[in-house]
Amino acid sequence: MNYKIMAASLLLSAGCSVASAKTNSLRFNPDSFTRQTLTMPDGTQINYKAYEGMYYVTNVEDSTYQTLNIYVPEKLADIPKVPILLRTYVGGYAASTAKSPSPSDATGRALEEGYVVCIPGSRGSNSTIVRNGKTIYTGMAPNGLLDLKAAVRYLRYNDDLIPGESELIFTDGTSAGGAMSSLLGATGNGREYDKYLKKMGAADVRDDVFAAICYCPITDLNHADMEYEWLYGCTNTGVRALNAAQIKISEELAAECPSYINSLGLKDKNGIPLTAENYKEYLKGFLIESAHRALQEGCEISDTIGFAFYQDKSGPMGGGPANGRRGAMRPGNGGRPPVGDGRQAPSFGPGNTPRFNKTSDFVTGLDLDRYLAYVASVTPLKTPPAFDQMGVLIDTPSPENNVFGNEKGEAANFTDFSLRHRLNNGKAKLDREMVSRVDMMNPMNYIGTDKSTVASNWYIRHGAKDRDTSFLVPVNLATKLMNSGKNVDFALPWNRPHSGDYNLDDLFNWIAETLNK
Ligand code: DHB
Numbered sequence: 001m002n003y004k005i006m007a008a009s010l011l012l013s014a015g016c017s018v019a020s021a022k023t024n025s026l027r028f029n030p031d032s033f034t035r036q037t038l039t040m041p042d043g044t045q046i047n048y049k050a051y052e053g054m055y056y057v058t059n060v061e062d063s064t065y066q067t068l069n070i071y072v073p074e075k076l077a078d079i080p081k082v083p084i085l086l087r088t089y090v091g092g093y094a095a096s097t098a099k100s101p102s103p104s105d106a107t108g109r110a111l112e113e114g115y116v117v118c119i120p121g122s123r124g125s126n127s128t129i130v131r132n133g134k135t136i137y138t139g140m141a142p143n144g145l146l147d148l149k150a151a152v153r154y155l156r157y158n159d160d161l162i163p164g165e166s167e168l169i170f171t172d173g174t175s176a177g178g179a180m181s182s183l184l185g186a187t188g189n190g191r192e193y194d195k196y197l198k199k200m201g202a203a204d205v206r207d208d209v210f211a212a213i214c215y216c217p218i219t220d221l222n223h224a225d226m227e228y229e230w231l232y233g234c235t236n237t238g239v240r241a242l243n244a245a246q247i248k249i250s251e252e253l254a255a256e257c258p259s260y261i262n263s264l265g266l267k268d269k270n271g272i273p274l275t276a277e278n279y280k281e282y283l284k285g286f287l288i289e290s291a292h293r294a295l296q297e298g299c300e301i302s303d304t305i306g307f308a309f310y311q312d313k314s315g316p317m318g319g320g321p322a323n324g325r326r327g328a329m330r331p332g333n334g335g336r337p338p339v340g341d342g343r344q345a346p347s348f349g350p351g352n353t354p355r356f357n358k359t360s361d362f363v364t365g366l367d368l369d370r371y372l373a374y375v376a377s378v379t380p381l382k383t384p385p386a387f388d389q390m391g392v393l394i395d396t397p398s399p400e401n402n403v404f405g406n407e408k409g410e411a412a413n414f415t416d417f418s419l420r421h422r423l424n425n426g427k428a429k430l431d432r433e434m435v436s437r438v439d440m441m442n443p444m445n446y447i448g449t450d451k452s453t454v455a456s457n458w459y460i461r462h463g464a465k466d467r468d469t470s471f472l473v474p475v476n477l478a479t480k481l482m483n484s485g486k487n488v489d490f491a492l493p494w495n496r497p498h499s500g501d502y503n504l505d506d507l508f509n510w511i512a513e514t515l516n517k
Contacts, residue, residue, distance in 0.1 A: 026058060026203050028070075028158035036071075038111060040103045046111045047074040050100070056120065056147070056154040058201030062095075062129050062138045068120035068151045069098045071107075072163050077114030083168035083210070083515060084155060085110040086118045086184075088148055090177040093403035095124035095139050105501040106172050106213070109508060116164030120151035122180075125402035128409070137409040142193070142440040144403070145183050149193060150202035152184060157203035169209040170457075170511060174500025175468065176399065178217035179443075182477060185212025185455035186443030192451075193440065211457035211514060213507065215500030216466050220473050221400050222415050222438050223260050225385040227472040230257035232381055234369040239376045242383065245393060250384040253417065261472075264444075266479045274479070283471055284366045286492050290464045292363045294494035301363075306370030310362040375465050379497065386469070388415045391422025404437065414438050443477065448484040457514045458488045459507060463496025487514065 033049040040046060051070040060066050076082050087107050089096045098121035101107035107117050123139030130136070148171075156166040173181040187193065188208025198204075220227070229250040236242045236250055258276030266274040274282055291307050301307055385392055390401040390411055397411035404414040412434065413419040420428045430438070439445050446452040458481050462474035471492065478490035489510050496502065 026056065026154055026157055026201075028054065028154075028161040030161050033072075036100075038101055038103055038108050040108060040112060044112065046108070048072055048101075048111055049074070052098070052100075054154070056150045056202070059199065061200070062123050062127055065095050065097060065121040065123045065127055065139075066147055066150075067098045068118055068154060069100060070162060071101050071111060071117040071119075073111045073114050073116070075114055076116075076163060079114075079515065081165045081168055081515070082114065082116060082163065083170055083511065084116045084118055084162075084164040084166065086120065086148075086152065086155070086169050086171045086209070088120065088122065088171070088173040088177045088180050090122060090124060090144060090148075090173060090180050091175055092399040093125050093141075093144070093176045094399070095122065095127035095144070096177075097121040106504060106507060109504045113508060113511075115511075116162070118151065118155060118169075120148055122147035122151075125399060125405065135409070136407050137405065138407075139403065140405055140407065141403045141437050142196070145180060145187075145441065146193060146196050146200060146202075148180055148184055149187075149207045150197060150200060152207045152209060153197070153203040153205050156205045156207070167210060168515065170211040170213055171209050171455075172213040172215075172501070173217075174215040175218050175498065178214040178500065179219035179221075179441075181212045182214045182217045182219055182443045182460075183441065184209055185214070185458060186446040186452060187440075188453035188455065190440075190446060190452040192436070206453070208453035209455050211459070211511075212455045213459045214461070214474075214477075215502075216462045216468060216498055217460070217474060217477065218400075218469050220442055220444050220476065221387055222442060223257075223444075224387045224469050224473060225415065225417065226253045226257040226260060227470040228382065228386040229254040229384055230261075231470040231472060232372055232376065232467075235373050235376045235381065239373050240381050246384055249393060249421070253384055256417070257472075264476060264480065266476065267483055268479075269482070279472075280368055283475055284368055286471070286475060286490075287368075287371065287464060288363050288366050290492045290494045291366075293491075295363065299494060305374040306367040307363050308365040308367070310364045375467050378465050379467050381467055385415075385418055388413055388418035390418070392418050404434065444480060447477075447480045447486075454481075454484070454486065456487055457517075458486055458490070459510050460488065460490045461496075461500075461502075462492055463498060464492045464494050466496060466498040468498045487517070 033051045036048055036050045038046040049072045053067050055066060056068050057066055085106060089099050099119045101111055101117055107119065110117050122144040124144045125139055127139040128135050128137055152169060155162060155169060159166040171181040171184040189206050233250050233254045236247050242250060261276045261279050268274055268282055291301055294301060387398055387400045390397040390413060400414065401411040405411040413422055414434060416429055419430060420426055447454055460474055460478045478488050481488045
């Protein structure tokens, strides 16, 4: 830690706010650490060296957030190249300080595996400094992303000094943090970001990463409203109980979605083009796969939420479909249920919840509208527009309106649709600067283009009952990546609400497999 950083942290710990600071060097000091211990849930103690509070840019604007911490286990993994897990704790597009590892998420587990962990802070919608007596908001998009890219650059710039391989960075985040992880994965070395990173004094090295772990990424923000209404519109007069004005907005938004879906040019695993016509069947495939996996793991699924089952009454060795047919239900098959023996899925009456035999029972179909009504009954849906909501039917800004705001802290619209409604001017358009900011915050603009170096490896999860954004967002992200030849592990895990860093065994198996590829 150099003296300026020490001075800054002393001031901070004394309760003063340091508006800005200038650091001369981005070089990591391998001798400046404290020894710390993490106690895991099973009592295992992990000893590690903690390097904390390093600035990752030389022109520090916001010393509360533009720092990172690095944690190096005393017992590094016994593998030729040790990866670095870069975990962001961004949530709600707000600012996030550099944190220390937690025994209950991927950071603790990574240290236990002998991997290096980096936890950067970043500016966000609520970060402010005082300059010339005025409060300045520092975290308008894309500043939070720029900070995280600068942190990646710091790791690469100091590759010779930091244990772990800067060519093996796995980014990880949840929700808005999942979006940030997807952006770190998709926008590596993107030229649009360069001038800003230069101005910030980020290290002048590459910022592409090896892998992105994205839990419920709240992304594709400029299409998320139409995607939400196209999917959940079926619940408008049912469980969602919208009023007439809301239904009108919902229908206007939903009407814009088919041409967006068609414009993506996505294909399923068999190369069949995905269009608004067959898209819902494709989506059903992922939900059916999720339910099927859950059954295999011993979960029970109510017969009231839209799934149809084939239940083999004669037991595992009986006359039901051969086990091997389960493989036929993968999304690449368009989500079609197994066929072959001509038997129809039985329909279960109310109160007749079946028990399942994991070796002989199958999910044979899904009434999507019924399932979506179930999801909406677990957590009430957002009202339309779900993201760019400010000034359309309510005045309150969403987290997204805030992060697209300005230095004065004034929130802003980020779609033409909502801008037009707010201004009551059917011809209004976002200005060029806003269009560029929105573009820089959307990973979909980069995948499959030559604008950036996209990570080769992706682990994407969105809970099967997570309604914070529509299923189209993660499905499109994963599909676009698969279509561009990336290694993608994607699932909608059963019964999961909006959350992240779960099923760490699965995640860390995937990391180990990816390292061995
Ligand atoms: C988050 C959740 C949201 O529903 C949203 O719109 C933005 C961010 C979050 O949890 O980070």
